[in-house]
Amino acid sequence: MAETEDSKIKIPYFPGCTLKTTAKNFESSAVKSAEKLGVEMVELPKWNCCGTVSSLASDDLMKHLAPVRDFIRVEEMNEEGVVDNEYRMLTLCSMCFNTLKQTNARVKASPEDLESVNNFMYLEKDYQGKVEVTHLFELLDEMGFDALQDKVTHSLKGLKVAPYYGCLLLRPKSVGIDNAENPSIIERFITAIGGNPVENWEARSRCCGSYHTVENKAIVVKLAKGIIENARSAGAECIITSCPLCAFNLDSRQEEIIREDSEYRPMPVFYFTQLLGLALGLDKKDLRFEDNFIDPEPLLVQKGLNI
Amino acid sequence: MSEERKMVTVYILGEQFSVPESSTIMTALEYSGFQLKRGVGCREGFCGACATVYREKGEYKLKGGLACQTVVSDGMTIARIPFVPAEKPAFDIEELKPDVSTFVELYPSVFRCVSCNTCTKICPQDINVMDYIQDIIKGDIASAAHTSFDCIRCGLCALRCPAEIVQFNVGMLAQRLYGKYLAPRSEELDKRINEIENGEYRKDIDRLKSLGKDELVEEYYGRDISIT
Numbered sequence: 001m002a003e004t005e006d007s008k009i010k011i012p013y014f015p016g017c018t019l020k021t022t023a024k025n026f027e028s029s030a031v032k033s034a035e036k037l038g039v040e041m042v043e044l045p046k047w048n049c050c051g052t053v054s055s056l057a058s059d060d061l062m063k064h065l066a067p068v069r070d071f072i073r074v075e076e077m078n079e080e081g082v083v084d085n086e087y088r089m090l091t092l093c094s095m096c097f098n099t100l101k102q103t104n105a106r107v108k109a110s111p112e113d114l115e116s117v118n119n120f121m122y123l124e125k126d127y128q129g130k131v132e133v134t135h136l137f138e139l140l141d142e143m144g145f146d147a148l149q150d151k152v153t154h155s156l157k158g159l160k161v162a163p164y165y166g167c168l169l170l171r172p173k174s175v176g177i178d179n180a181e182n183p184s185i186i187e188r189f190i191t192a193i194g195g196n197p198v199e200n201w202e203a204r205s206r207c208c209g210s211y212h213t214v215e216n217k218a219i220v221v222k223l224a225k226g227i228i229e230n231a232r233s234a235g236a237e238c239i240i241t242s243c244p245l246c247a248f249n250l251d252s253r254q255e256e257i258i259r260e261d262s263e264y265r266p267m268p269v270f271y272f273t274q275l276l277g278l279a280l281g282l283d284k285k286d287l288r289f290e291d292n293f294i295d296p297e298p299l300l301v302q303k304g305l306n307i
Numbered sequence: 308m309s310e311e312r313k314m315v316t317v318y319i320l321g322e323q324f325s326v327p328e329s330s331t332i333m334t335a336l337e338y339s340g341f342q343l344k345r346g347v348g349c350r351e352g353f354c355g356a357c358a359t360v361y362r363e364k365g366e367y368k369l370k371g372g373l374a375c376q377t378v379v380s381d382g383m384t385i386a387r388i389p390f391v392p393a394e395k396p397a398f399d400i401e402e403l404k405p406d407v408s409t410f411v412e413l414y415p416s417v418f419r420c421v422s423c424n425t426c427t428k429i430c431p432q433d434i435n436v437m438d439y440i441q442d443i444i445k446g447d448i449a450s451a452a453h454t455s456f457d458c459i460r461c462g463l464c465a466l467r468c469p470a471e472i473v474q475f476n477v478g479m480l481a482q483r484l485y486g487k488y489l490a491p492r493s494e495e496l497d498k499r500i501n502e503i504e505n506g507e508y509r510k511d512i513d514r515l516k517s518l519g520k521d522e523l524v525e526e527y528y529g530r531d532i533s534i535t
Binding site for chain 2: 049
């Protein structure tokens with residue numbers, strides 16, 4: 001689909017549960033930023049949880065029902081004219097993106113699996129396999145980071161931003177949005193909004209500890225500190241992510257790091273859409289910095305970026 | 308009676324019985340000599356006590372329904388569920404928050420939902436059970452309370468759920484949180500409660516209590532029921 005500079009995109013949007021509960025700052029900054037860029041994100045009607053973690057068991061199709069049910073919603077939106085021939089399903093959360101895209105790949109590759117799933121959900125229409133799961137980073141890349149740069153009204157003035165990929169945007173390779181070993185998409189994004197991407201920090205795709213945060217908090221505190229200090233030593237003033245779980249582990253777990261280490265200097269962690277919104281001149285109320293655990297205001301004031 | 312009663316054959320716990328057609332499962336059971344002590348309640352489809360699993364002749368599907376509301380068919384096989392021993396943690400509503408964290412703590416199984424919709428398929432009240440479980444996962448407690456409102460706690464959803472969620476108790480918690488914290492307050496209700504607590508109706512009640520039966524009947528039928 002060719003998009004000229006002024007073309008409007010109306011795209012089915014899958015929020016996921018976390019964006020409706022603990023990551024409202026992610027959703028509001030993304031929806032409003034997209035609006036500025038001519039993208040209308042249309043929330044799927046009656047979407048259900050993506051399933052959170054993609055099941056790798058070959059004989060457990062039950063775990064793939066949830067994503068497929070959401071794909072059916074996207075096909076319905078097209079049939080009902082809610083969107084016009086737009087089968088891309090836009091995601092923000094790295095984990096939703098990964099889980100949805102893995103299931104989509106599986107049922108597209110295996111007609112038998114798709115048939116089993118469709119047979120099970122006999123109250124739904126069959127999933128026809130038309131949907132493409134996409135991440136907002138990919139959409140921005142497709143629209144062109146040069147075009148994005150032109151829309152920036154409040155450049156980030158060289159703010160040193162560490163692009164944190166985590167695991168789920170890059171792995172497995174089959175669903176990754178960029179080269180798993182040497183990605184550049186978030187760096188290019190940071191440059192486009194006037195930031196200075198931190199280069200050569202090896203922790204950018206290191207695991208944050210994920211769900212260990214529930215039962216083994218200490219592991220995550222250690223990992224988070226390692227990632228943050230790695231970013232800092234490469235010159236970072238802040239970190240961005242697109243994963244609410246990474247955000248929780250890197251941002252909120254700094255509470256424990258601070259408790260353990262009185263010398264520790266907090267590091268703001270943003271959803272990438274918060275910096276995008278800042279660069280596009282969004283209202284403060286849509287960026288919701290107050291939801292971030294580490295207050296980013298002092299940094300923004302220091303860099304003359306406060307609004 | 309000149310008309311002969313038409314009978315159908317049903318199988319209750321594997322035993323064959325002949326019962327009048329158009330019986331409900333409950334009347335068929337009693338007609339066949341079963342004395343119901345558990346799993347029977349209002350007999351009007353409101354209390355949810357009489358969850359039943361059945362299969363119709365030639366069908367492979369096991370269906371669920373209320374014994375008092377489901378009409379038998381010829382060849383039906385019936386097994387009643389006297390009680391669903393489902394989890395129901397105790398809580399103090401004053402200490403709960405009307406958000407997703409409460410469910411994480413009290414009913415963590417909610418987050419195992421795989422969106423299979425089996426609960427919705429079995430529900431005799433035609434409630435979109437999966438949708439209200441998903442509402443809770445999304446943090447929309449008010450929507451969960453509204454969607455689950457018609458639930459009569461028969462428990463069939465929980466019996467069928469592959470994720471072992473106790474939907475009917477989860478829905479009740481959503482409704483209680485909604486009632487306590489989220490529903491709009493009625494000023495009129497507060498006003499009336501105040502009036503009652505201030506004893507404004509004491510005199511009228513005392514007078515009614517002092518009346519004999521005939522006077523009460525006269526009072527009842529003679530009351531002003533004109534609509535203004």
